[in-house]
Amino acid sequence: MKRIYTLFLIGLFTFFGCAELDIPPPNVVGDETLLTSESGMKVYMARMYSRMPFEDFKYMAQWGIEFNSWLGAMGIEGTGEAVNRDGISSAFTGERTPYWANAYTLLRDANYLIETLPQYQSEFPEITYNHYLGEAYFIRAMVYSAMARRFGGVPLVTKVIRYPAEQEESEVPRASEEETWNQVLADFNQAIELLQPTSPEIGYSNKFVALAFKSEAMLYAGSVAKYNETVPGRLTGLGAKTGVRVIGFAEDSWRAASIRYFREAYSAAQEVIKSGSYSLYKKKWSATDREAQYQNMVDMFSDPSSPENIYVKQFGYPTFTHGYDAYSAPFIFKAPLASGTCPTLDFLELYEGFERYPDGTVKVTTGASNTEGDYLMFDSPLDFFENAEPRLRAYVIFPSDMFKGREIEIRAGVYTGPTPISPLFENYSYSTAETRYQHLDLYTQAPKLLYLSPREGNGQEVVPYEGGVITAAGANGPFYDNGESCLTGLYGRKWLNPDPSFEAGEGRSSQHFILMRYADVLLNAAEAAVELALAGEASPDGSDLMQVATTAVNEIRERAGATLVQGIITPDITGRNLIRKERRKELALEHKTKWDLRRWRVQHYEGRDGFWGEFRDKDTFSSNARYRFRGLYPFFSTESGKYFFDARFQWVSLKTFEYNVIDYYFAIPGNEVSKSQVIDQQPNR
8 A cells, every 4th residue: 555655646746747837736635636536545545544553563562553563572461471571571551652642643534534525426436435434434433442442431533623623622522431432333333334345455444344343342342331340449430620431331321331332242243253254264274183273273374365364464575564573583583682472371371281280270290289299201392282272382382392494492491410300499479489590509509400591602501411511591591681582481483474484584574464353253252142141131133142152162162173162151150251261362462362351350459360261369470469470491301311391480581560450541641631621631540
């Protein structure tokens, strides 16, 4: 689209250069040029889509929507999916660039098109004219949805404000949160009515794209309306200037609102499902071959012809690129940085295929907890993951697995003492997280039995072994004083370019980003179904709600190589949590989880038992508003020639996150509040 825009303007300037002088300046492109032809509309659409609040490779939660892929990583916002080095990885409590001014710029473009295009209706076939109007409503719905997720109620500007204007016209107060979500719903519905069933141009929306995003937005709205009520003191409040309920829902309206939004989410998702326009990606899938299941899911994220893709953000080398590989590839591919996405042990524990202690955590010793018994020993680190879900292997690079034709050697250290080996620490609780491996007597005192590495390359400690030497931390670390190494013992695989011939570098990556896929829609339908059942509501389309939910989850689990749900998902909290957990597994590292945790209202301390989509003792990873995540660290034993794993709080660039109830809504930009008589700051800020 950018190329189209550039060529169009060159042609425009050439035309004006040969024309009479009594015309508007050549740098002013008028409506009669842009809004009367397909080529002009391509320019207008390119302008709007280039400003969309898409969260892709060029989005980092800490920065906000800045369209910049610098230090690109996934899942590092305190969601438990992954961590990054200090200064980059932080809980999702705000954005450096609030999505406010840019939002209203894009809203003006959408409103202008809605108001002005009817003047030129005769220039287009009816189906094309309707589609362009539908695009404007779709964009407006997407912008207000992005704002509502961040701020709750916002000023609803649904017409072009022409300046100078009277104060009552130019000063638009914040609407209530319910009014804002109602506007999102109305705009999506208008878009769905007008848009074509297939996109007329690559990058444009269509009816099913709008339905899919509508289901996601309404699921968020329904969750907020319901689960704000579960937060201590109810998470709602009135603006000081206007008395409008700018966050949360009224006590007498939240239940009806939540049901209405869940019904809309369910119906929209079902319409996409029943259309038959999309399906789960299974080009290489085999019911009996776990290697094929793994490779199928790897390929799913790089195959542009995937039938699962509903809406994709395209990139192309060399004109429109990103730098995800340059910042998140394993350390040995450093170009110029590395290790930006390091999945946690907490994330890994969501998946099947591992022995467990009675408390559900992954088993690394012969005892009943990781402080009891002796370490389990493995010929290769990869043996530990032998029975893991193929889906997990497609998302995470395990120690000693292959990537781009090379073995990814990951080692936390080398142990030279006798076997069997007792747990390295006596206490693995949250309160002892700051006691690290380099503090152990095994490392600091003679006889030295534990070897770690403070640095890669020549700085590594070496250990004699079988007539030669081995490095303490291998090729990828973790190196205990280097925050740019394998911080958790695991690397993210999802989204990385797997082509061995591809050389990563800043601005060299061009793989596409899937913003909406069929699995999202299946999970939206499943979650909305169980929420309606919990509320005692009948199915909007007469279908069996729990059968729809079960079928959706099992389709995803089958493709993933996971165990299918036996029987029917139950319409209760257990059933709801099962779907939440499946969502966390399937949509991990896709900029989805941070929003799910917010709408479920489970990230603050009192609600954190449900953080993982299931009940788990929150005190294992937190003791107050602050919390930490764990790594899974492989050590090599020279005495046995085998590996063992230690499950320990992430210990390189030790990262502590913090989240409070107030963080479920971002602060309104201070300058917008201070200069306005009608824009309210969030209550309690």
